[in-house]
Amino acid sequence: MAKETVNYEVLKVFRDKETGKRYVVGDSYTGIDERIGELQDLGYIGEETKPDEDSADGSLKDVGGGNYELPNGEKIKGKKAALEALKKLESGGVDPNADNPGKG
Numbered sequence: 228m229a230k231e232t233v234n235y236e237v238l239k240v241f242r243d244k245e246t247g248k249r250y251v252v253g254d255s256y257t258g259i260d261e262r263i264g265e266l267q268d269l270g271y272i273g274e275e276t277k278p279d280e281d282s283a284d285g286s287l288k289d290v291g292g293g294n295y296e297l298p299n300g301e302k303i304k305g306k307k308a309a310l311e312a313l314k315k316l317e318s319g320g321v322d323p324n325a326d327n328p329g330k331g
Contacts, residue, residue, distance in 0.1 A: 233257065233275050234255040234256065234257055234275070234276050234289060235255065235256045235257070235263060235266075235267070235272040235273060235274070235275055235276060236253065236254075236255065236256075236272065236273045236274075236276050236306070237250045237251065237252055237253060237254040237255070237256055237271065237272055237273075237293070238252065238270060238271060238272060238273050239252065239270055239271045240252060241266070241271045243256075243258070243262075245258070245262060248292070250271075250293065251293060251305070253293060253305045253306040253307050253308075254292065254293030254305070254306075255276065255289050255291065255292075255293060255306070256272050257291075286298045286313065287309055287310065287313050290302065293305055293306070295309035297309070297312060297313055297316055298313075298316070299316060301316075
């Protein structure tokens, strides 16, 4: 029987000594229980996150390595950036803070 994957939000930048992979704040980390406990004790990762916490309607997919896939297939690095891009996408792609390219 397959074990459910559990993700943990990265709180501090670190390089995993087991895999050599670098993690930045906002990335998701998945690993063995012993390693997770060690990283939590050192303050590198937080509590367990559930996939449905990534977005209210579950339309933001965690594809690993701190990358997230939007419903339109676009991949974004970092949870915060992905949530902002999702909001922009859901509002019709209009960024109220961006310059209007149609005016010049």
